[in-house]
Amino acid sequence: MAITTTVTTTAAAATLADVLVPWFRAHARDLPWRRPETTPWGVLVSEIMLQQTPVARVEGPWREWLERWPRPSAMAAAPAADVLRAWGRLGYPRRALRLHAAARAIAADHDDVVPTDVETLESLPGIGTYTARAVAAFAHGRRVPVVDTNVRRVVARAVHGRAEAGAAAARDLADVEVLLPSDRADAATMSAALMELGATVCIARGPRCTDCPVADRCSWLQRGRPAGDGPARKAQTWAGTDRQVRGRLLEVLRGAPGPVPAAALEAAWLTDHAQRARCLDSLLVDGLVEQLADGRFALPGEAGDVG
DNA sequence: GACTCGTGGAG
DNA sequence: TCTCCAAGAGT
Numbered sequence: 621m622a623i624t625t626t627v628t629t630t631a632a633a634a635t636l637a638d639v640l641v642p643w644f645r646a647h648a649r650d651l652p653w654r655r656p657e658t659t660p661w662g663v664l665v666s667e668i669m670l671q672q673t674p675v676a677r678v679e680g681p682w683r684e685w686l687e688r689w690p691r692p693s694a695m696a697a698a699p700a701a702d703v704l705r706a707w708g709r710l711g712y713p714r715r716a717l718r719l720h721a722a723a724r725a726i727a728a729d730h731d732d733v734v735p736t737d738v739e740t741l742e743s744l745p746g747i748g749t750y751t752a753r754a755v756a757a758f759a760h761g762r763r764v765p766v767v768d769t770n771v772r773r774v775v776a777r778a779v780h781g782r783a784e785a786g787a788a789a790a791r792d793l794a795d796v797e798v799l800l801p802s803d804r805a806d807a808a809t810m811s812a813a814l815m816e817l818g819a820t821v822c823i824a825r826g827p828r829c830t831d832c833p834v835a836d837r838c839s840w841l842q843r844g845r846p847a848g849d850g851p852a853r854k855a856q857t858w859a860g861t862d863r864q865v866r867g868r869l870l871e872v873l874r875g876a877p878g879p880v881p882a883a884a885l886e887a888a889w890l891t892d893h894a895q896r897a898r899c900l901d902s903l904l905v906d907g908l909v910e911q912l913a914d915g916r917f918a919l920p921g922e923a924g925d926v927g
Numbered sequence: 928g929a930c931t932c933g934t935g936g937a938g
Numbered sequence: 939t940c941t942c943c944a945a946g947a948g949t
Contacts, residue, residue, distance in 0.1 A: 667945065668946095670946090671945065671947075672943090673934080673935095673945085674936075676936085677944090678945090711933030712932055713932090714948090715946090718947080746947065746948090748948080750945070754945070770944095770945070787928070787929090788946085819944090819945075824943070826938085855942090856941085856943075858934090861932095863931080863933060864933080866932080867932095867933050867934075902932095906932090
């Protein structure tokens with residue numbers, strides 16, 4: 621992509637950022653992790669919680685977590701079981717386990733300071749391409765593209781004229797990089813603006829184009845909002861899946877004050893014993909459950925053997 | 928690249 | 939009711 625630093629003589633066309641940055645400043649939701657007093661650790665916790673979980677369900681837990689564990693070292697000192705119980709029903713509890721591991725790594729190897737560069741962030745458990753850049757940009761003001769599902773959808777529509785973004789690809793980063801203003805602070809705001817637009821206006825189902833600040837330059841809109849050609853995504857079944865069973869098993873352990881006998885877990889899923897056994901085994905492999913010497917099961921670190 | 932991994936709210 | 943899907947990561 622060409623470098624677009626040329627300042628044309630008269631009416632240089634306003635860039636996407638010229639429109640979206642002011643729009644964001646006027647319309648951004650007042651989310652707690654966006655406030656200036658939020659620490660990088662607070663930003664990191666929010667980003668992990670927001671992975672595949674809606675904003676509305678994260679706000680409450682996020683406040684509680686930052687009050688309880690205001691620094692990585694505070695969380696590092698807690699057993700994983702405490703973190704998993706506090707995670708509650710946010711879903712995908714492996715995220716909680718990885719955040720706990722990341723907290724321990726930050727406390728032990730980084731002087732309790734959340735790293736600022738993308739590469740180091742990506743080396744931490746649970747921090748991938750998106751989260752590393754989100755922390756670098758939103759917590760540390762780094763000028764790096766931050767690409768999540770919202771951003772990919774906005775770019776697919778406004779820039780490429782397609783109804784939906786395809787599967788995430790390495791190319792997405794370069795796609796967004798060219799949209800960022802040169803100023804670091806503005807670049808971070810632009811990333812937040814792209815995400816906000818995708819989350820509140822340019823949404824997956826029923827996009828609100830009449831409220832869109834860039835409707836006049838949206839390629840998809842100009843093409844008459846053509847339908848997506850994708851084969852859609854495979855139906856996300858739920859009832860009877862391993863995920864449901866794992867959820868039930870973990871729910872029992874979260875609700876118990878301490879280790880439980882095998883029978884307590886067997887009672888959580890009676891329809892298919894083989895499936896229950898398989899899921900319990902996968903939870904043990906994932907480190908979300910531990911088996912004690914006496915045969916009982918517990919959340920990790922609960923018996924005092926760790927942390 | 929295709930799968931797996933929780934949970935609950937909206938249309 | 940049922941389908942979709944929401945600030946992804948890891949394998």
